[in-house]
Amino acid sequence: MAQLSHRQRKGAGSASARRLNPDGTYVHPLGANRSGVIAPWFFVTIPILWILIFSLLPFLNTIRLSFTDSTLLRPGKFIGFQNFVDMFHDPHFITAMTNSSLYVVCVVPFMIILPLILAALVADRTRIMGFFRTSFYIPVIMSSVVVGLIWTNLLDSKGLVNGMFRALHWITKPIPFLTDRWLLLFSAMTITIWTGLGYYMIIYLTTIANIDPVLYEAAQIDGAGAVRQFIHVTLPGCTWTMILISLLSSMSAFRVFGEIYMLTNGSGGVGGADITMTMLIKNEGTGINARTGYAGALGLVMFFVLGALILFEWFLESRSSDDE
Amino acid sequence: MMSKHITVGKVTKYVVLILLFLFLACPLLWQISLAFKGPKDDMYAVPPYFWPRDPTVDNFSGVFKRLPIVGYALNTLVVAAINILGNVVSGTTAGYAIALLKFKGKRIVIGILFLSMLIPGETVMITQFLIIRSLNLQNNLIGVALPGIVSAMNILLFVNAFRAIPRDLIEAAEMDGASVWQRFTMICAPQVKGTMALVAIFSFMGSWNDFLWPLIVLTDDSHYTLTLGMSRLQGTFVSDPRLVAAGTVIALVPILIFFFVFQRYIFHGLEVGGVKE
Known part of the structure; x- marks a missing residue:
């Protein structure tokens, strides 16, 4: 989509440039010609080579490896789709796929709705709202490691959360946030939401700032309160952004790594029960016993899942633009 | 009647805001409180209390004594410096050519950029590592920085910025006989300073926050970046959350200052760039 509009604009630009020239004042046809051949490549060659070497080439290599039984130390031979067949007998893969998918299902609804409410609340350009906007954004700039350390302290069996629950006499035994398979996953999800809210809030704020204020005034005249204004003006105005955020947050949720790595101290939970796809790729693809072929196949699965999310978003986008 | 209605609304609004503020701010505030608690403070008191009763800064010096944090931070700064320089230079040059120069193969170049944006880092991180390894740059800060030096996303940001320069300005320079290079350095590049x-x-x-990639590339403690070094806090000091807390506070202060200084730019960037992750 973006590429298409880009090309159109490029066409329009060069056409107008040509129209400007015939008045005879164009002094340097030679210079222009030269800039058309060599100079542009002087500017783009290195960046493009870099992207070819560090992005496209590794991608092709990932595809190649995924059909081999390569390890870090041994090139390996072609084994067809064996790696992909093996996956379905690999309990780690099943666990990782389940956890990463569950992560998407549980985290994304919060990421779509909560930041929108936040944004609607802090949309006014006042000083106090500026304070709230800034403080809501602070968790976003923290690294997953720092976030993980903070929350490990909080969720520890003797940490703040358990301490408060105890003080309130809600529990007698500490809740095993960091050791139970499912609780750990949900703790990690809470952390992901905690760090992501501010980021998506800013994206929503941009959209809300572009909603025609007349719509709000009209709603006010009709006697709509804040809640009804939100439902009838803000919400419809943010449909596109909601689709975009559903894509962004589902992609980043599926790729989750740091939060779970930190909460489990790098182990992926007891018996690896909380491992995620990214973690699995890292575990299989690094170290002296790395199975680079299998890791390549896992990477490719990741590519297809994320690609499917993008296609799904395009589908939603085209449908909602058909409606208009 | 009307004004009372608004007050009720306002009260609810602020209650919700303050609750969300507590949810988002409390973990950090608690960590700060923990970092200042001394040996006589009961960290596990029920009910928990916020203000340290035995306040101390020993936890901070304790972290500095046990972990070479300054070294870690310097390593991160090396990676960040290479990254910044690479992205600004490659983005400006490639963005300029794509936005303002005509050349054959431009569509292919743009196609390559978009294609690379569709490839998730997780898919290629192992094969990227194989390249780094074949260059003998594993366990080396340059190896950490290298793949991130050029980013398609940044190049496209620059393309947009260069397109926004008024055409008259460039054409005037062209008529004055400015070469491609002169137009770039004297007219166009200064116009995209914001980008x-x-x-x-x-x-x-x-680069300050990156964790997964340095974790794959670096094995030797002395080359660790700050995030990697911090992740060791967990293994080293499991017994003392106060030190962990002090460590996180130390790691957070620089990036927080950075954020407050450049806050306007950052929010503006999220608005124009939309997405950068």
């Missing part, structure tokens, strides 16, 4: 700042800021924050 340069933006890309530099986000490159810095990206």
